[in-house]
Amino acid sequence: MIKKTFKVEDMTCTNCAMKLESLEDTLEGVREINASYHKLEMVIEYDESKLSDEQIVAAVKKKGYTAVVK
Amino acid sequence: MTKNRKQSIDPVVIVTIGVVFLAIAMALIAFSSGSSIAGDASTTSQLMVAFITGLTTGGLSCLAVQGGLLASSLAHQIEQDYVGQVASGKNMKKTTVSHTSSAFPILLFLISKIVAYTLLGALLGLVGSYLTLSPMTRAMLMILIGVFMIGNALRMFNVHPIFRFFSIEPPSFIKRYIRKTAKGTDTATPVFLGALTVLIPCGVTQAMMATALGTGSAGMGAALMFAFTLGTSPVFFVIAYLTTELGSKLEKFFMRFVAVLVLILGFVTLDGGLNLIGSPLSFQNLTRNWFPSQSESNSVAVSPQQPISADGLILNVNNDGYFPTTLKAQAGKDFTLNLITNETYSCARDFVIPALDYYELLPDTGTVQVNIPAQEKGSTLFFTCSMGMYTGQIVFE
Structure with a gap:
């Protein structure tokens, strides 16, 4: 398991952070996601053997946001 | 089908x-x-x-x-x-x-x-x-x-x-x-x-x-x-x-x-x-002088309930604010401000003069006299209701 931080600078309110955190329920290999509207970033703890950075970025894009590895 | x-x-x-x-x-x-x-x-x-x-x-x-x-x-x-x-x-x-x-x-x-x-x-x-x-x-x-x-x-x-x-x-x-x-x-x-x-x-x-x-x-x-x-x-x-x-x-x-x-x-x-806080930068205090027709001193009193002080100014405290909104007073001299209410129930009754730290809940009908100490020439005393909605000023000349 690794922990990685992604910058998500197009969040516009607390609800955006909650939407991103809901990915921990749907994305396989994710243990925990902590997203912050104030910090404009999300910290994701995941199993790198099951999930890649590109898959995370794609999942965030599907939610309507743009994630970039910090 | x-x-x-x-x-x-x-x-x-x-x-x-x-x-x-x-x-x-x-x-x-x-x-x-x-x-x-x-x-x-x-x-x-x-x-x-x-x-x-x-x-x-x-x-x-x-x-x-x-x-x-x-x-x-x-x-x-x-x-x-x-x-x-x-x-x-x-x-x-x-x-x-x-x-x-x-x-x-x-x-x-x-x-x-x-x-x-x-x-x-x-x-x-x-x-x-x-x-x-x-x-x-x-x-x-x-x-x-x-x-x-x-x-x-x-x-x-x-x-x-x-x-x-x-x-x-x-x-x-x-x-x-x-x-x-x-x-x-x-x-x-x-x-x-x-x-x-x-x-x-x-x-x-x-x-x-x-x-x-x-x-x-x-x-x-x-x-x-x-x-x-x-x-x-x-x-x-x-x-x-x-x-x-x-x-x-x-x-x-x-x-x-x-x-x-x-x-x-x-x-x-x-x-x-x-x-x-009596700031001259509020919208009302900045723009009041743009409408000189509202400026008038010693305006007609509305059925006062008690004698008005001879050397005083009159301020009518109505439901929709203060009239007149601008009073003119002599600088360097104490005077009495007569606050007259007549079935006034709005927040205008909560009368405040921030610079004098004066606050009074006026009766709905009556006259309250406030002693205003001498002020410098050219200065302005702002007054307001306790919600900062209704405002006015006393200009010292």
Whole structure:
């Protein structure tokens, strides 16, 4: 398991952070996601053997946001 | 091949119309001038403003933050219902299931939310009552609230990322708990969710909460939040129901409309605070001299209840403010200011002269004499009501 931080600078309110955190329920290999509207970033703890950075970025894009590895 | 389909009114439409009329009726009854709940006219107007704010902007703003939570809860519930229907062999469209089964949980959600926010309003008002709410303290609070609201509006406009710090963000564990609770499908879930929304207030709600704090009264704080949350309910209900049909463009338009109204409210609140500290920079104090016809000194008194001081000035304190708004006095000499009320019930009765630290709740009918100490030539003494709404000035020549 690794922990990685992604910058998500197009969040516009607390609800955006909650939407991103809901990915921990749907994305396989994710243990925990902590997203912050104030910090404009999300910290994701995941199993790198099951999930890649590109898959995370794609999942965030599907939610309507743009994630970039910090 | 023809199908015989009964035309029936969607029960959600009936409930929606009912909620709208019930909210308006309750507001009219509770906030009518003769109601004991309403109290005096200034309380009534404050509660009406809170209700209208909720009705026009709060519902939309709340929906942006809390609507997704409710929608995901409903979607989960709809999925469970649909799976159940399919498993039992009933051939029903998913949309049919969603319309009939979403109205009741939305209603439960809203009722629970109203109760939770009313209790929160009482708590905030109680906390505020322990602060020494002198006019100066109230002014500082109003200025902070105004700045907070303006910052929130600028955040909604995406003016600059720095404004995101004007939004209250709950800790992750609370957000996670709320999200996981939203997955429940029993009747208690929407009730629980509605109560939990106090932890994720939207921008407009945060502004209203700050105002409740500023009331300094548990009762008034509760009434304010009740009025506001009740106002948000019809819009929230209708749009939550239609939420799948609202395109993202329409939602974006509504949010900009909300941001404009919050910005206006913020400037009005900030301006009130500036008036309360006697600042010459408030909108009224800056622009008063643009309308010289309102300037008049020693104007005609309106049936004073007691003798007027011979060397005094007269200020009529009416329900709609002070007349004249500008008084002219001789510099370097003490004089008496006669404050005359005649069936005056508005906040104009709460008379404040910030520079002299003078505050008095005037009788609804009568004359109160205030000794004004000598002032320098060219100086100005501002006066205002305790809400910073009605203002005026004494110019020393």
